[in-house]
Amino acid sequence: MAWWAVLRRDLLLSVRRLGELGNPVVFFAAVVSLFPLALGADAALLRSVGPGIVWVGALLATLLSLEGLFRADFEDGSLEQLLLSPHPASVLVSAKILAHWLVTGVPLLLITPLLGVLLNLSPLAQGVLFGGLLLGTPTLSLLGSVAVALTLGLPRGGLLISVLLLPLFAPVLVFGAGAVGSALLEMPVLPYFYMLGAELALAVTVVPLATAAALRASLGS
Amino acid sequence: MPLTDEALLAAVDLACVRGDRLLFEGLSFALVPGTVLKVEGPNGAGKTSLLRVLAGLLRPEAGSVTWRGQGIAACAGDYAGDRRYVGHQNGLGLALTARENLRLAAVLQGAALDSAALDTVLETVGLPCAGDIPAVRLSSGQRRRLALARLLLGQAGVWILDEPLNALDRNGHALVGRLLTDHLMGNGVAVISTHQTLTLPAGVRQQTLTLAVA
Numbered sequence: 546m547a548w549w550a551v552l553r554r555d556l557l558l559s560v561r562r563l564g565e566l567g568n569p570v571v572f573f574a575a576v577v578s579l580f581p582l583a584l585g586a587d588a589a590l591l592r593s594v595g596p597g598i599v600w601v602g603a604l605l606a607t608l609l610s611l612e613g614l615f616r617a618d619f620e621d622g623s624l625e626q627l628l629l630s631p632h633p634a635s636v637l638v639s640a641k642i643l644a645h646w647l648v649t650g651v652p653l654l655l656i657t658p659l660l661g662v663l664l665n666l667s668p669l670a671q672g673v674l675f676g677g678l679l680l681g682t683p684t685l686s687l688l689g690s691v692a693v694a695l696t697l698g699l700p701r702g703g704l705l706i707s708v709l710l711l712p713l714f715a716p717v718l719v720f721g722a723g724a725v726g727s728a729l730l731e732m733p734v735l736p737y738f739y740m741l742g743a744e745l746a747l748a749v750t751v752v753p754l755a756t757a758a759a760l761r762a763s764l765g766s
Numbered sequence: 767m768p769l770t771d772e773a774l775l776a777a778v779d780l781a782c783v784r785g786d787r788l789l790f791e792g793l794s795f796a797l798v799p800g801t802v803l804k805v806e807g808p809n810g811a812g813k814t815s816l817l818r819v820l821a822g823l824l825r826p827e828a829g830s831v832t833w834r835g836q837g838i839a840a841c842a843g844d845y846a847g848d849r850r851y852v853g854h855q856n857g858l859g860l861a862l863t864a865r866e867n868l869r870l871a872a873v874l875q876g877a878a879l880d881s882a883a884l885d886t887v888l889e890t891v892g893l894p895c896a897g898d899i900p901a902v903r904l905s906s907g908q909r910r911r912l913a914l915a916r917l918l919l920g921q922a923g924v925w926i927l928d929e930p931l932n933a934l935d936r937n938g939h940a941l942v943g944r945l946l947t948d949h950l951m952g953n954g955v956a957v958i959s960t961h962q963t964l965t966l967p968a969g970v971r972q973q974t975l976t977l978a979v980a
Binding site: 546547550551554557558561562620621622623625626627628629630631632637764765 | 818821822823824825843844846847849851853854855856857858859860861862866869870871873874875876900916
């Protein structure tokens with residue numbers, strides 16, 4: 546019940562601030578569509594580097610959107626009310642992370658097929674790319690929430706967030722882009738998906754607890 | 767000093783350090799039901815820090831806070847259900863309407879209230895027509911009233927109010943006085959910090975704690 550209420554609140558707030566909602570997806574589309582312009586219309590080249598470009602774009606777009614996950618709530622006092630609730634903070638925090646994925650990760654997923662056409666990707670590469678992003682973007686939101694929670698008390702957390710997160714994001718990027726590369730060589734892609742799934746499962750179990758603890762520490766400092 | 771085990775909320779030997787500055791140490795008090803503790807002191811004396819320690823948001827450097835004789839860390843869930851905190855910030859989602867804000871607060875505090883009950887609460891704090899107005903379009907005094915409305919959601923024994931009179935007009939001051947009196951008459955306790963004079967009826971048990979700048 547409280548979980549639903551928090552999810553609903555965050556989604557409502559995002560919908561009512563449509564301008565901010567569009568930010569990551571516009572950034573993502575801009576980055577990915579600039580590459581064909583810069584690299585020239587070499588179809589074979591685009592086909593081979595395309596999946597990597599999409600993954601890097603999704604990763605950077607997520608990184609940019611993370612600050613919004615707790616910052617506004619921290620500044621207006623909503624976050625302390627959340628932590629003062631008798632409900633477990635980790636459960637409430639998981640609703641906020643899910644809301645973040647729904648308003649940033651899902652729009653990225655939805656626009657990916659369009660960008661795939663722009664990059665001349667084959668239907669197979671498109672499918673594997675989509676599957677990888679479906680498993681990988683929730684992990685990005687989850688891992689990101691820990692870093693944002695840890696840096697909340699600092700006046701300029703942005704740079705630190707990037708430094709903290711790039712090594713954590715790297716495995717997701719490697720397995721996600723690797724899956725498409727493997728598919729193009731007609732090799733099995735399932736091992737990559739298993740790794741992405743394992744990362745997601747680990748993040749889902751550990752991250753809400755870690756983020757809740759980090760938020761308590763940030764509010765208590 | 768009253769017996770600590772009769773006290774609803776008590777502090778034993780509290781000390782608080784912010785940065786490298788000691789704000790207070792050796793602070794003890796016990797509040798039996800029906801008592802209000804007024805925390806006074808100049809800016810920077812540590813009033814807000816003390817209130818945050820009592821709310822459980824900040825860990826004290828030394829000492830402990832007890833609720834019904836138990837340390838608040840040991841019974842965090844029960845204490846959270848019985849404690850209401852209104853801090854400096856109102857904690858409102860500005861793009862949400864007053865009623866949406868209040869409904870969320872009720873759910874978070876574990877008090878299931880229907881729309882009629884929420885309307886009654888809004889009326890009590892003087893916002894009878896504000897239910898469907900986004901908080902961003904309310905004045906700062908009205909937002910303060912909406913934050914204070916959280917106190918009336920469900921039953922709570924302990925109220926912790928940080929400068930509750932900020933931004934409120936004269937009617938608002940009277941409202942806070944009225945709410946506090948009802949709460950204390952119902953055997954609650956309250957800890958408030960304020961720079962303004964808050965007049966409470968003579969029958970109310972009052973304690974004052976003055977913090978000095980160390």
